[in-house]
Amino acid sequence: MFQEIISQLDGVNIATKRFKRFLADFNIDIDIDITAMREAVKEIEAIGNSILIENMTKAAEASKEFSDPIFLSRLEQACSAKEIIAISWEPGGSPLVTIRMEDFAGTVDDYESAVNITRQIIGAEGGNAGIASYVWREYLYKPAREGKMIAKVGGNRRKKNDKGDIALPVNQDRTAELVQKYWFTIQTRLGNMSSLAPYWYILNYGSSSMGGWGGTPYPEISPSYFVETTQQELTLRVSEVFQNRLNFYIEEFDSEISRWIDELDAWEPGHVFGVIKDAKGWYQAYKTKTGRLGFRRAKR
């Protein structure tokens, strides 16, 4: 871009050599790059959390299990953390977006630990994994989350009621009791997590079993990859904003220099057209005694 400006300057009444040297010293390409990078990062940081939350919420709704506010609110809280999205630039100039879910939502180890502690508390340790999975799926998860009714049909055994009367066998609706047990289990799990929402790992990467009868997680959750998807989306957005800002500054610089050259004849020597800043300091663009465009260091 600046090579184009320099080539246009040939033949123009301006201290061309000095200007070329000035542009080289000024290293303005880098300065504009850095400014555009900073602005791109700032702009994407401002919207990054809401994009992450949106993708996470879609994933949670699709999973059904994690769509309940008890899970969702903790996930939202983790995804709202300002520092959860880190944007940096690789040496080649490509943006690198990292979503620090493990730092802010927790690790899968924490989730595993909470599951094991809960099993100890409710006495569900050991035993047959297949039967345990079956009981979880049919007698706890489905009544609580899928509206399944569980009724215990009365058998031959007769019971005395509160008044001492013998009650006839009846169908006992156990749904409410089982729903309560499910939520107690979930509350116990959540209460024993040392981080906010380590189950993001299951939501993101899914759960899969080895098949066969019994020992399967329920519900089986397909991976949503909401973290990777958000990373990709943000990376593309950073690149786009950076390119837009860079183009804007290049055009602005180009038009400013062109304007100064166009106006040279209209001003007396010594007239200051404007100032430019680089890492070393400020420079004034002015009309020289010989009527050309010159640059000199300036104080600010």
Place this chain on the structure above:
Amino acid sequence: MTMFLERKQDQSVYYFIKNIFAAIPAVKVVDEYPNQLLTLPTVSVENMSLTIRPFEIGNRKGRRYAMWAIDVFATSKTQRDDIAYKILETLEYNIPVYDYDQGFPPTTVPQIGVLQPEDIHYNIIKVIPALVDTLYWRSLINLTSTYESKI
């Protein structure tokens, strides 16, 4: 009805991965996440997201960034790594896209373009022993690519 270009790209990635393991029939390659019955070792290829971003000035036609998730499920850590590294080694080259409207198998149909890898990420996914009856090892390769037509 002819296939959409995106569908042809999905198929091409799947067959590209499948061909890597053509000589190793023990490695099963499936074109969706194995939700129901997982046998080991399995590689699943699933299309994740497609993002269209403006590309050319004065033209609303965008560049398409398509992302795939390639999951590796293995019986051991070593097997997981060997399979994943073999995929990674091959993925760095362009993936040919074939015109599946002309028929199967893909090697006999004309090539219409290539998918150029833009980003490849490799992650180890921890499997929670407490939640599975048989432990397995898993890793995930995310491939983001752009399409270059050859027609």
